[in-house]
Amino acid sequence: MALKPTIYKLNIALSDLNRNHYDSIGLTIALHPSEKPERMMARIVAFCLNDQEGLMFTKGLSVVEEPDIWVKTLDDQLKLWIDMGEPAPERIKKSSRLAPEVLVYSFNSKSDTWWEQTKGKVSAFENVKYHQFDWEQIQQLATLAKRNMDWSVSISGDTVYIADDTQECEVTVRPLE
Secondary structure, eight states: OOOOOEEEEEEEEEEETTTTEEEEEEEEEEEOTTOOHHHHHHHHHHHHHTOOTTEEEOOGGGOTTSOSEEEEOTTSOEEEEEEESOOOHHHHHHHHHHOSEEEEEEOSTTHHHHHHHHHHHHTTOTTEEEEEEOHHHHHHHHTTOOSEEEEEEEEETTEEEEEOSSOEEEEEEEEEO
């Protein structure tokens, strides 16, 4: 019998000072059986950084042809493709052809090695931007994971500040160039 995903519910009071964007977001997130809480939390941070109308989690790990997060227009055209982790150069190339804007958020302990090996192969894709979350900060953020969460998220500069009713932490977003 296949394992089922674990469902998390999250309410976010978002203040993005960089974009002068404020929102109240209610999310239902599925943690895939093969996914670790750190990856789920990185997906949530990426969602907050890109909050806009039409932004949605996809089936992610369950459907290889889809990104983790996307925005589609009303006529079902891809507007934004967001991949988490360390995608292969072939996947980045494909996504750069499918969407006018592509974002890659790397977040684990092997991010630096992946970037050094990959950057020469993907530098020609002008519509793709690469970012890295600090792995230790993502690990700390994963300690906030509960089945029902209420967060206050503030984004200022290159830092995302996250607080619930008992803890707070921050995640630094570093552009990879």
